Amino acid sequence: MHLHSEIPVTVDTATELGLTAAEYQAIVDRLGRVPTYTELGVYSVMWSEHCSYKNSILQLKTLPREGERMLVAAGEENAGVIDVGGGYGVAFKIESHNHPSAVEPFQGAATGVGGILRDIFTMGARPIAALNSLRFGELDQGRTPFLVKGVVHGIGHYGNCFGVPTVGGEVYFDRCYSDNPLVNAMAVGVVRADGIASARAAGPGNPVFLMGSATGRDGIHGASLLASREFDEHTENMRPTVQVGDPFAEKLLLEASLELIAAGVVVGVQDMGAAGISCSTSEMSEKGGVGMHINLDLVPLREADMSAYEIMLSESQERMLVVVQKGKEAEAAAVCAKWDVPFTQIGHVTDDGFITVERHGATVAHLPAESLVLGGGAPVYVREQKQPEYLELTRQAVDRGARLHHAEATDALRKLLAAPTIASKRWVYEQYDSQVGDNTVMRREGDAAVLRLKELPGKAIAVTTDCNSRYVYLNPYRGGATAVAEAARNCVCVGAEPVAITNCLNFGNPYDPEVYWQFAEAIRGMGDMCRALNTPVTGGNVSFHNESQSHAIFPTPTIGMLGVIDDVSSVVGASFPEAGLQVALLGWQREELGGSEYLHTIRGRITGDAPTMNIDEEVRLQRATLTAIRQGIVRAAHDCAEGGLLVALAEMCFGHHASSVGCAVDLPWEAMAGHLFGEAQSRIIVAVADGQLAALQSLCSEHDVPLTVLGTTGGDRLTVSAAGEELVNEEISALRDVYEATLPAVLQ
Numbered sequence: 001m002h003l004h005s006e007i008p009v010t011v012d013t014a015t016e017l018g019l020t021a022a023e024y025q026a027i028v029d030r031l032g033r034v035p036t037y038t039e040l041g042v043y044s045v046m047w048s049e050h051c052s053y054k055n056s057i058l059q060l061k062t063l064p065r066e067g068e069r070m071l072v073a074a075g076e077e078n079a080g081v082i083d084v085g086g087g088y089g090v091a092f093k094i095e096s097h098n099h100p101s102a103v104e105p106f107q108g109a110a111t112g113v114g115g116i117l118r119d120i121f122t123m124g125a126r127p128i129a130a131l132n133s134l135r136f137g138e139l140d141q142g143r144t145p146f147l148v149k150g151v152v153h154g155i156g157h158y159g160n161c162f163g164v165p166t167v168g169g170e171v172y173f174d175r176c177y178s179d180n181p182l183v184n185a186m187a188v189g190v191v192r193a194d195g196i197a198s199a200r201a202a203g204p205g206n207p208v209f210l211m212g213s214a215t216g217r218d219g220i221h222g223a224s225l226l227a228s229r230e231f232d233e234h235t236e237n238m239r240p241t242v243q244v245g246d247p248f249a250e251k252l253l254l255e256a257s258l259e260l261i262a263a264g265v266v267v268g269v270q271d272m273g274a275a276g277i278s279c280s281t282s283e284m285s286e287k288g289g290v291g292m293h294i295n296l297d298l299v300p301l302r303e304a305d306m307s308a309y310e311i312m313l314s315e316s317q318e319r320m321l322v323v324v325q326k327g328k329e330a331e332a333a334a335v336c337a338k339w340d341v342p343f344t345q346i347g348h349v350t351d352d353g354f355i356t357v358e359r360h361g362a363t364v365a366h367l368p369a370e371s372l373v374l375g376g377g378a379p380v381y382v383r384e385q386k387q388p389e390y391l392e393l394t395r396q397a398v399d400r401g402a403r404l405h406h407a408e409a410t411d412a413l414r415k416l417l418a419a420p421t422i423a424s425k426r427w428v429y430e431q432y433d434s435q436v437g438d439n440t441v442m443r444r445e446g447d448a449a450v451l452r453l454k455e456l457p458g459k460a461i462a463v464t465t466d467c468n469s470r471y472v473y474l475n476p477y478r479g480g481a482t483a484v485a486e487a488a489r490n491c492v493c494v495g496a497e498p499v500a501i502t503n504c505l506n507f508g509n510p511y512d513p514e515v516y517w518q519f520a521e522a523i524r525g526m527g528d529m530c531r532a533l534n535t536p537v538t539g540g541n542v543s544f545h546n547e548s549q550s551h552a553i554f555p556t557p558t559i560g561m562l563g564v565i566d567d568v569s570s571v572v573g574a575s576f577p578e579a580g581l582q583v584a585l586l587g588w589q590r591e592e593l594g595g596s597e598y599l600h601t602i603r604g605r606i607t608g609d610a611p612t613m614n615i616d617e618e619v620r621l622q623r624a625t626l627t628a629i630r631q632g633i634v635r636a637a638h639d640c641a642e643g644g645l646l647v648a649l650a651e652m653c654f655g656h657h658a659s660s661v662g663c664a665v666d667l668p669w670e671a672m673a674g675h676l677f678g679e680a681q682s683r684i685i686v687a688v689a690d691g692q693l694a695a696l697q698s699l700c701s702e703h704d705v706p707l708t709v710l711g712t713t714g715g716d717r718l719t720v721s722a723a724g725e726e727l728v729n730e731e732i733s734a735l736r737d738v739y740e741a742t743l744p745a746v747l748q
Contacts, residue, residue, distance in 0.1 A: 004362035005036035006307055013037070017044035023379060030371050038308040038357065038364040042372065045275035045313055046282060049544050052378035055510040056542045059520050063527045067536035069499055071193055076287075078119040078199050078271055080538020081191065082500045084564055086456045089193045091125035094133075094186035094465065094504045094560040096543035101183040104242040105150025110158040111245040111317050112185040117162065118271035121254045122320060124197040124261040125189030128439050129451050130159050132169040132185050133465040133504070133558045134428075137178030139420040139746050144173070147181050148747060155185070156431040161247035162254075165440050166432035168449035169465055173420040174606075179548030184504040184541075186560045188463055190455060197261045199270040201284040201292065201323045204351040206267055208292055210277075210344050211336065212253050212319040216302035219243035219276070219315030249318040256339035257320065263335060265328040272319040278312045278372075280321035281355050285369035286376055291354040292369075294347035297361075308359035323349060385520055386513035394474055398593045398608035404671050409646070409720070409727035412602055412677060414738050416643045417650060419601045423742035445573040447490035447639050448561075452568055460571065462496035462563035468642070468679075469554035470595040475610035476518045480525030480557055482610065482681055485618045486641065487561035488533050492622045493637040493684060495571045495629040496563025498533055503540035503559055508552030510544045518555040525613075526557060532615045533622070535561070570630050574638040575655035576663060579714035581635055582693050583663050584707055585645070586700060587621050587683035588614075591674030597642045598677035611681045617705075618682045624703035625684050633692045633699065640683040646676050646720060646728065648685055653718050653732045654739065660732045664719040665711030671722035687713060 007013070014024035017040060027035055027043050035043065049055055065074035071081040071089045079093035097112025113130060120127045132155055137144045148171075159166045164187070201208075219242065260266050268288065270280040277299070281292045296311045306314075324332045329345070336343035350356070355372070357365035371377030404412070416422055434443045441460060442450035448464035466487035472479030488498035503526065508515040530537060540560075546553045565571060576583075593599055594608025628634045640648045645667075653662050669675040688696050693709070700707040718735060720728040 001363060001366055003036050003366060004364050006309060007037040009034055009037055009040050014040060017041065018048060019044050023047060026379065030377055036364055038312055039367055041309045041313050042278045042365060042367060045278055046372040047378050049542065050274050051279055052374050053542055054379045055381050055383055055544065057374060057380055058382060059523045062523060063537045064530050065537055067500065070536060070538060071196060074537055075539045078122045080500065080502060081123060081196055082538065082562055083193060084453065084456065084459065084461065087193050088455050089191050089196065090188060090461055090562060091120050091123045091191055092186065092188040092502055092560065092562055093119050093539055094184055094502045094558065095541040096504050096506060097183045097185060098180065098506065098543055098546055100242040101151055102179065102181055105147045106154040107242050107244055109151040109154030109183050111243040112183055113155055113158040114245045114247065114250050114317055115273045116185045116187040117164065117250065120187045120189035121257050122197060122199065122269050122271045123191055124195050124258065125191035126258060127164045127187050127189040128437055129188040129449065129463060130164050130166045130186065131463060131465050131560065133467065134169065134171045135177040135182035135556060136173050138175050139173050142178055144178065145746055151181065151183055152428050152431055158245055158247045160433045162251050163436050165434045165436050167434050167440055167443050167451065168463060171425050171428055174554060176551060176553045180546045180553055182506050182546065182553065182556055184558045186465055190453060195262065197266060198268050199284055199287065200268045201288040201290050201349050202267050203326065204290060204349050206323050206326050206349045207329055207345045208294065208347040208349060209322045209324055210299060210319060210346045211322050212341060213246065213249055213316060214300040214302045215311055215314045215316045217306065217310055217314060220310055220313045243315050243317050245317045252339045252341050253318055253320065256336050256341040259335050260332055263331065265324055265332045267323040267325055269320055269322045272321060274315060276312065276314045282369045282372040284321065284323065285355060286373045291350040291352045291356065292347055293350050293356045296357060296359040298344060298346045300342060300344055308357060308364040312357065383510055383516040384513040385517040387517055388514040394607045395609055396607065398599065401673050404673055404676060404727065406727055409671065409676060410730065412598065413646050413650065413728055415601055416597055416647050416677065417735060417739040418742050419597055420742055422597060422643050422647060424740045425743065426740060427743040427747055441568060442494060442571060442573060445575065447493040447574050448496065448563065450494055450565065450571050458567055460565040460568040462491040462494050462565060463561065464490045465558055465560050466490060467556055467558045469556040470606055471610035472522055472557060473554040474595045474608065476521035476555055477525040478610040478613045480522035481529040481613045481615065483557055483559045484526050484529040484533065484535065485613065485681065486639065487559040488535060489622060489639050489684065491561055491563030492626045493574065493639055495626065496565045497626060498535050498561055498563045500538050500562050501530060501535050501559050502538050503557060504543065505540065506543045506546050506553065506556040506558065508547045515552060522555055522557045529615060532619050570632065572629055572634060572636055574652060575636060576652050576661040576687050576713040577635050579661055581687040581689055581713040583665055583710045583713060584686050584688060585683060585710055586625060586686055586705055586707055588617055588680065588706060589669060589675065589683065589708065590680035591672055592678045592680045593674045596644065596677060596679045598644065598673055611679050613681050620703045620705050621682045621684065624700055624705045628696055628699050633696050634686045634688055636687040638685050640685060642679065644677040644679050650718055650735055652685060654736050660716065661713050662715040662717045662732050663711055663713045667710060667720065667722040668708065669722060671725065671727055
């Protein structure tokens with residue numbers, strides 16, 4: 001077979017495209033010849049970390065990836081699917097769009113949402129919710145306001161126009177994210193268990209269609225290679241590599257896709273995300289043990305003079321690759337015409353296992369599909385690990401400080417409520433439509449978002465994203481375990497049983513032994529906690545090379561957690577619902593300031609060890625709390641997180657403006673900062689009626705979980721004492737004003 005190369009290829013060409021000299025030699029050895037320029041481009045994107053997981057897969061395989069609720073194998077399809085009973089599954093996944101969002105925040109964030117939504121509906125699932133986890137630099141520094149506004153606008157624009165509610169998420173601010181923000185997007189959908197679509201090609205002779213938008217030059221080397229480099233003085237020049245999204249086109253693509261899948265004409269379907277046609281053709285072929293013959297002259301283009309290299313690597317949005325059953329082309333075309341979705345045959349399935357690509361009558365690529373993908377020919381590396389030197393400094397004992405009195409305690413509480421990471425994110429979430437689709441039961445009112453499952457009356461799911469990256473920075477093992485624990489705890493606090501996770505692992509350069517040690521340790525912690533909670537990993541995303549010219553980000557393994565609620569009427573919120581309730585702390589009170597927002601905001605330091613994480617205690621706490629909520633004993637529940645006990649109490653008082661309920665508590669501990677504002681784990685504050693307190697005490701005793709009665713709800717003030725000395729006595733409205741003011745003051 002004669003192959004045409006647009007440009008002569010050498011090892012220097014390969015290194016320019018992000019391959020190493022050794023990888024180039026491996027390609028030459030595998031093919032038995034020098035690759036064409038198009039072939040080299042395909043290898044460069046398919047062997048990038050973003051597509052091949054070459055530096056991470058050995059660690060990822062240590063995570064628990066099997067469970068009785070899982071309807072598809074972890075990582076084998078576009079998204080994970082969990083059995084929620086009644087013949088239905090919930091598809092969910094989280095992915096990153098960090099680097100594109102740093103370069104072009106609006107389109108980077110918007111197309112991140114679009115990409116994760118396509119992962120859901122290519123499973124045959126209708127998306128019912130979106131979430132996000134966002135990290136930026138200090139709020140008042142440099143480009144941060146520009147990035148925040150652009151990212152939030154992009155997320156809101158795409159989700160609102162597409163018609164999916166954005167129901168939850170988190171926003172953190174830390175200096176390490178100044179140049180490299182994190183934009184992690186999660187989506188959730190519902191699918192019949194017997195209607196799940198596969199990203200697998202089959203049936204030699206079956207036609208291959210490109211469905212959706214035309215192909216342009218936007219996004220070439222976007223997710224694949226832009227995601228595999230650090231930011232430097234040339235970053236601004238990478239703007240053309242960012243994809244451009246069209247949510248209205250995606251809405252039509254959604255409806256056409258679901259109708260095609262339901263009609264039974266689809267053999268396999270895959271979203272064209274990172275690496276575009278290169279990725280979808282090779283991955284679908286390898287999974288099915290087949291090949292594909294593709295004619296690029298048939299691909300609808302936005303620009304007529306595009307080369308084979310550009311067409312194969314383009315990451316233009318709103319596109320899918322679909323294998324249709326031969327003989328059902330007309331039926332499929334009619335469905336797409338109904339929805340005004342372009343549908344063009346560009347090739348067919350073959351039985352030779354090769355991806356063969358034509359352009360202008362010449363063969364420009366002839367590659368074994370298995371040589372391109374993870375588990376086939378893509379390289380797998382074992383990276384060197386080394387404990388970071390900075391830990392020698394950060395792990396020095398944190399000074400407990402003196403006992404706090406009224407003025408210091410009140411001042412610290414106000415400063416913490418105003419800290420950007422803790423302060424109200426109303427400015428953010430009010431830009432998102434959270435009610436479209438009419439499935440949203442609870443958004444900001446609880447620790448996790450709650451969505452009813454219309455297909456299963458009475459049933460609901462809870463979803464959340466969580467990670468405190470300071471903990472992971474200070475102790476990657478504990479931090480990884482805590483990220484999973486807190487995500488599960490937030491689901492439990494609304495009355496949901498945690499059942500599975502998806503993850504988005506954001507780290508620095510994997511070739512740095514200290515970064516790789518962080519990565520391996522965080523995964524070890526995640527795995528241990530997932531096994532203890534029986535929440536297997538359904539899939540996810542690894543995002544390396546999150547670094548600026550001067551520093552890496554904090555290691556940030558973001559967890560997306562799914563919980564199941566059998567009776568939606570049992571759900572509780574995080575705010576005090578009425579006066580006259582008992583306020584109690586479930587769990588273990590420890591005086592721990594390491595990695596806390598108090599240390600950062602009040603003392604200007606990120607130091608100490610991450611909070612203690614006793615896995616057995618965490619499991620017992622969650623089981624006791626979930627049982628208490630489902631039995632109707634608990635009226636409200638809120639996790640103690642950033643800011644510690646006093647911040648959590650203030651947040652429970654805020655509620656809605658019209659229904660704030662205060663509380664008066666007397667803490668049985670010395671008024672040290674670690675007790676008031678420390679972030680000890682495995683603690684949940686609950687509100688319970690007087691008549692139910694004995695039942696709660698019995699339940700906690702049965703699970704060997706400490707219960708400490710703190711006080712009662714009522715009035716319009718937050719009053720906190722310790723050992724009889726008053727520490728805080730503030731109007732709820734005044735504290736709420738502090739809490740609500742921070743983001744609008746900078747961003748409006």
